[in-house]
Amino acid sequence: MMQEKNEVSWNSIIAAYGSHGHLEESLALFHKMLQDGIQPDNVTFLTILSACGHAGQVDKGIQYFRCMTEEYGIPAQMEHYACMVDLFGRAGRLNEAFETIKSMPFSPDEGAWGTLLGACRLHGNSELAEVASGHLLDLDPENSGGYVLLSNVHANAGQWGNVRKIRSLMKERGVQKVLGTAGLRSKHHMFVVADGSHPQSALIYSLLKQSSFRAEERGLCSSNLHSNASTNFRVVIIGIFLSCFAIVETWRERHILAYEPWHGVFQGSRNIIGELDYKKRELEN
Helix, strand or coil: CCCCCCHHHHHHHHHHHHHCCCHHHHHHHHHHHHHCCCCCCHHHHHHHHHHHHHHCCHHHHHHHHHHHHHHCCCCCCHHHHHHHHHHHHHCCCHHHHHHHHHCCCCCCCHHHHHHHHHHHHHHCCHHHHHHHHHHHHHHCCCCHHHHHHHHHHHHHCCCHHHHHHHHHHHHHHCCCCCCEEEEECCEEEEECCCCCCCCCHHHHHHHHHHHHHHHHHCCCCCCCCCCCCHHHHHHHHHHHHHHHHHHHHHHHHCCHHHHCCCCCHHHHHHHHHHHHHHHHHHHHC
16 A cells, blocks of 8 residues: 555556546546645646546546646646647547647647647548648658658548649658568568568468458458548558468468468468457457
8 A cells, every 4th residue: 555645646546547538537536636635737637638538528628628727827738738639639629629729829849730630630631631731741841650641631532632742742852651560479570562572472462362352241341441441441451461471471480381382371361350250249249
């Protein structure tokens, strides 16, 4: 049992509950902290605002933001404003998120604009995404994340001309997308789009094609970029790709490929889809 509780220990437990979506418990602990005579600090309110964001409780977030600045006289810092941008952004209230950025008493940083851009991607607002990305790329023109997020916004909207323009801009500025990596038995492998550098890439892509088709056929994801499941499709395909890679690497290490190069593609895809199907049933239950 902790002998003495201070603001650090209270902030830690409040943050722990909030980050796992337990807003009511987090707020109850906050008020218990006040009853014990511990005064909240800027970190306390940062954890509360973050908890409100995770729980999607916008009005409560606004309430505690005002409580911090008006009742306790704690000036909002960049992190608090970023939390409010995230709070509004998650709820689809993008104009309010934008107004929050504009109301900051200091210049917004990359984190604030990046948060708004991520919310625009989530809710498909390409017009505001252009504004957010413009500021983000002015502040950090060499970071590929902003380009990729904006490109995804336009791709989801079917604006392929804008996607090509962004890719051309990245090329002109010498910006390279961070490579995807996968770890398998203490070895790290890097991948890019349409990567064919792996010695068994043909086999990996064959297994990926078979598995992706089966995943969509089973209703585990949708490849329709205009559907609500389009993000789910990309996540599932990335998971399938890494599973395909792991299977092929295992075959190679066991020397199966040496005597039967296309061994098990069909069975391998069945195993992958079986695992995805099991996870889907787990989530539904």
